Amino acid sequence: MEAAEHARLNAYFGRIAAHFTPADRPASLLITHLLPERPVFVRGVAAMTELRAVLPKPKSAHPETMKLVESSGYVCDKLSRELFADPDRALRYVEEKAAGLRVVLLDVGGYFAPSLHALCERFSGSIAGVVEDTENGHRRYASLDKLPCPVVSVARSPLKEPEDFLVGQSVVFSTEALMRGRGDILHGRAALVIGFGKLGSSIARLLHAKGVRVTVHDIDPVRRTQALSQGFVVARALEAGLEGAGLVLCASGALSLRGEAFGRLRNGAYVATVTSSEDELELAGVNEVYERAHVGQNVTRYLTTGHYFYLLNGGNAVNFLHGASVGPFIFLVQAEILAASAALVRGDLEPGLHEIGSADRAVIAATWLDYFNR
Template structure:
């Protein structure tokens, strides 16, 4: 009997339809780095349906404890941070234990420093890597020449929707944090380092709120695009010295100790990714007195200046769960599609993307599931995590 498809079931149905449509070859193993939040449950269930998940590695700053507890009953969970993963034998042991081919699902280039050595150590076993983020894409690019194919969805047009919403969620969290310390964002001089898809979204949402927005990007073409959207384009030093609020969205350690020394007194610093990717905070505690002002805001004071660092330099939007709606599912769907390509027709080593035709297939499926009203589905037996 056909039933109306409610919003609650749509993600499950999307991935159920996707797995049936793709017909991914059996026998593959996966190691999965992921944000372990509520919306990851159906994604992990689907990945375990089309492959065997050897281990789930949650990103340390984005773990929902309830989801973690549930996931432990279904998967081997390895709570290792990036440094531990890269300096231990965890990944090697997993590859050694795998019966069959292995694909690595990555967020942020966790495996980038290891991947070529892993190919040499386990010839024929590691099929490839699938990377989610621009930050990770850049890390694999720096690891060239690669010895295995890496599929990246970071620059996919299907991810534009998610990145736009990430910018929105960053601003939501930043606004809430600033209000906790008595500041209103629309009255502050706000600057954005990095005018990629997420940085551009932050700047756009700041402008909509009436804030005075400045942008710096090392790419002059991006700076010109920001100017076209009515952002001010001062030089880097001016942004450091004059901004009340700074958003770091580069993935390239844009702030170092000499930048912190030069910040306008009272500046509030936000990041959209991990602190070790976005800024070098190694020497802060040696030069500054750190004082927790609120649960998520730390004041750093020295004789020359003081500033506020939010969420210890980690992604601010994860303070408030970073909900991205249904658009996150198409990005994960693209990663699962890349798994099919790697297993059926692996390309040469290097960085690759899905074709326009393959992305269009995914978009049609997403629209059929999430944008059709009323939507119907005859089989809701798609299970939990």
């Protein structure tokens, strides 16, 4: 990042922090994609909270960025689903980092969800609440029986829509790049997009623009009608959509392909996802049945008698292979995360799912326009 760009970004987050920083700064634990643009956001979190630890998402932790964050004095700890899956282990970790303090949990993907009840009931300090960034995480918290604290979700914010569209664009770009590495192209290929939310609909439109014949599958009947209204073929059953697809893009935010579904893939089909393999693909049984071989950069062939398919990036989000950049639009979402943290600290939110108000979003958008729409 050039010096002028760095200064502009620092100034932007400085204004956001000045507007939203609460009088009583809480402690925080930050789960994040540690990508090259992320250190400024980390500093923004540290300006508004007492940042006790950064937990980089394992599949999107840029080594040089991690070194930079650590050299700036922030602690980076290893993140895994297992860390917060066991309530006792999760409680020990949070006690180690922030015993006796009021803590905001900043999440990407619902990591804290399995232990949230235990943390709220047994932590020596207090859990002010959770800020969740993703649709997958939003669903994890929504599925909990009676949330024990407020969870402010930015997953469905209008400020996230530009990012979602551009993430879809980067997913298509990376998918095509990996296929081209093996001498294949998108044009003329039939594709199945699983999930027609903001990301899936963006992917479907972009694939169509590249000459791909797109079929959509979604378990939500409302989204199926939306896909039909936009001119896409809609598969009533997943199996029917899989059989003719030479490319399958999983964007459901839940398990898109279970073990038996892989056997229905047509020979030579490519499979790619927009998130972690553990969230979108049930690979354990498949790995026992199929032989695996690396046949290209980040392309794995799965082969068994009479059947084979290709998995891109080990089933993890393909766009992170090429930086996953969405330009300055990511700073809209990051600013909303900061605003959501401040909303939790005010203490007027009841346990349950929340969003920040339209007035706060307007402040963020206006500030962003001042810096990035010159």
